[in-house]
Amino acid sequence: MEKKLKDYLRKRNPQALRFLVKVKQQWRKKKLQQQFKAIQVRSDAGDAALLDKATHDCLFDFEWYNSRSLHQFGDASSAFADYCRKSQYSNVSPSAKFDTEDYMRRNLDVYFSGIGALEHYLYAGQKEGREIHSVKPLWQPSQSLPIDLADNSYKNMQIALCLHIYYKDFIGRFATLLKSLPIKVDIYVSVAHPTWVEEVHSVFGRCPEAREIHCAVSTNRGRNFGPLLVEFSERLKHYDLVGHLHSKKSLYSGREQTQWSDYLNEYLLGDAGVIRGILQLFAHNDDLGMFFPTSYWLMPSWVNHWTMNKQAARHYLEKWNIALEEDFLAYPVGGMFWARPAALQQLFDQAWSYSDFPEEPLANDGSELHALERLLPLLVKHNGYKPFFYHPPTGQFTLDKGYIYTQYHQPLSEYANQLHNADIASFDLFDTLLQRRYYQPDYAKLKVGQLLFGAGIVPSAQQFVKERNQAEFECRQSRQFSGDVGLVEVYQHLAATIDLPAEPDAMAELEFEMDLEECQPKEEVLALFNSLIEGGKKVLLISDTYYSAAQIERLLYHIGARHPDQIWVSSENGLRKDNGSLWRELAGKTVDKGIKVAHIGDNVVADAQIPGDFGFQSLHILNPIDKWQAMGLPGGLAHDEMQEPEIKKWGRLICANGRYPLLKY
Structure with a gap:
């Protein structure tokens, strides 16, 4: 009855529906408070x-x-x-x-x-009548690090605990957590206001676990990393082990939310058994360089990903001579950890000032600080050490970083339920509904290049791919990277440097035909897409692409997809997922009016992170190469690999493995 009423009001009186939803939410909130x-x-x-x-x-x-x-x-x-x-x-x-x-x-x-x-x-x-279920771990460590809680050899270690306090009430919170320490440590505290210094010395001075107490007033720049490195790095690098925590809270939902912070504090300092295990493992394993608990369990499935932060990391990667290998990575989400200073030597050796860090306010992602917390375990490994983790559900320490894919260990039916429950279901196209036979998205361009090379027009097929991609880049550059470009426009630009054997529109069609030939359905996701349409659900197809809507329709027909209610392609409307312009436009028509939209796609940034910021329910699935790496399979295919034998050797295997977009459940 409630669903029928909602459907009726959604069509006839959306304003009344929003009012009723608000009243119900307020009633539930009051009941929960009671x-x-x-x-x-x-x-x-x-x-x-x-x-x-x-x-x-x-x-x-x-x-x-x-x-x-x-x-x-x-x-x-x-x-x-x-x-x-x-x-x-x-x-x-x-x-x-x-x-x-x-x-x-x-x-x-x-x-x-x-x-x-x-x-x-x-x-x-x-x-x-709320349901409960038996424990069925989505993931558990493949190996554990043995500990002996009776062993206290760590008591010979020189240990420092560095705390950054932006919220004053954390002075007392952190002091309470010190009771779990089995050893005296030196305390380094940075505070946001000079009036707090006296209280820091007074409160921590009463803690028997505190040996020396150092306090500094920080500048509001660099978040938790600024004070750590500017105020204390020179002294901290002489310790055997350093713990770093900071005050963290969120103020929303009608009450202070500290669950993420509480989780990190518990498994970095508050749980006496865990802290003893941490110290013992560091004391007995010289190759362990950093510790942090597995990522907070209610974070998005894709939280352990580079997201928008690669560009901000370039400077450090070049300076430290570190190469990026995978997009998903294990890192201390939230920026709290224990580490040997030797494992982060380059970080502690540098002379820092607050001007080295970006000014506030910072964006939600993509800053140097977001990049830095992801870089820490890479630096640890670069220096010959290993990061290790604690997994609370099983009570185990482990080197196994497979936890970063935990939320992908579930059946596609879980995604289907959420799409069914939304007012509108939205789908990405490439690597979601379909995939290329050999995975390589530029393989169609290579095949065009092979034809042109055979005709003596280009020096090599690989050179054509480079020039074709450069032409696309220059078209985007001429528009100052706003909007999007179409495939015909790219070939019109390319015709200025290459004596093409046919008109630009014919060459564009040739590339499309080559790509169409490579496209295959991802059966499970396609079946879900078709079933939603057949069931009367409003379904959208959204793609950042230089193909036209007409060409997208041909692709859909080719893989056996039903026709959705609406197709949004960036080449025609100038709105893209990856820069947020499409989501902003669509939110104004749906989410902002109380219409629930669930979107499913494989790109972490364009299909999950950005739509989530605009209020869409984002359902991220693994693209074939991410799934290949998640399963720890050997070999692979670089994105810019343009050797046909390698493409055919690895591409088919990657796609066969990645057709189903989630991990074994």
Whole structure:
């Protein structure tokens, strides 16, 4: 009944629909606030009845939980209290029969309320009919690093803890976390205001874990990295080990959100078992250079990706002589870590000033600071060390970086459900609905070049590809990289330097035909696309391409795709996904009017990150080369590889493996 009413209002009175949605959200928010207060009162009072109920229903298993914790609890009560605290921000589960992460993902209202998962279910969710599921890890480490918590040889290490405090209340928060340290450390604190210096010395001075305390007033430039490197790098580089944390919070959803920060603080400093394990592993393994926990579990699937930051990283990559190999990478998301200064030698050896960092305000992504946190583990490996991680759901330390693909270990049906539930479903085309037989997107250009080489027009097919791509670049440059260009325009420009054997429009058609011949359907995603259209869902096709809408229609027919409600191609409307202009235009017609649009595509930036910024629900899938690398398969194909034997050797394998766009579930 509710769905029918929504559909009716969406067509007849969108304003009334938005009003009703807002009223429902406010009602749910008020109800959750009431639940939160009730649960908080019970928790503060130490509700033994809750533990009894959880145990009786087999939703809390003391031995199971203890086996996945590095802090061995002596009784069920203390273990349950530990779980209830962590479940507000961590994806640890209380038993094999209750998946905390699954419950929070299905009930984001509970997550944002700050109520623990199992607490909410037992007090309210069970009565409301909310589903629970058994634990089924999307990913678990293929190997673990053994530790002996009784070993305390790390006590001979000289250790510094560097804290950047932008929010004053973190002075007390960090001081409380120090209680988990099994060793005295030197504390280096940078603060945003000079009036906080006295409080820093007073609060940390009462901590028995603090040996020496150094405090500096920082400039609001460089975020957490600026103070670390400008104020303290010269002194920190002489320690055996340095921990770096900073105050982090988000203010939205009606209450302070600290879950991401709490997660990082817990597994970098707060959990006594984990911190002992960190120190012991560093003490016994000279090749370990950096530690951080696996990325926060509620971050987007693509968070462990370079996204928009490669250009900002160029300076450092050239300076440190580091080459980029993959787009996905394990790095300390949030910029907090433990590291040997020797593993980051180049960073600590440099003389820094605040002017070395960009001024505020910074964009959400693409700055030098976003690039720097991604560069840290690359520098660690460049210096001969290894990064290692802690995975809270399994309670294991590991070198296995496969966690960066965790959210891709799920069936396509999960994506299908979200597309079905949206008002409009939007699809990318290339490497989403279809792929080239040999993966290489420039292979059609190479085949045109081979024809021209055979006719004696160009010195080599590879040279033609270079000139063809240069012509496209110059066309875009002439427009100051605004809008887009069409394929005929590219060949018109190319005709000025190459004596083409046919008119530009005929040459453009030849390249398209060559590409059409290579295109094959990605059956599973195509079946989803067709089923949505057949079911009456409004479906859009969106592509950044120099092909025309008519050519895109021919491609769709070629792979057996149904005709969508609308086709958006950048060559005709001048709007592109990758610069946000298309999403801004489309948001004005949909999202801004309360219409929910879910988009699926393979490009992290153009199909996931940017539409997400505009309020679209973005569903990212792996393109063939990313999936190849995610599976750790040997060999591969460089994007600019233009040798036909190599293209045919690797391209077919990459595409066969990548046809299904997710990992084994």
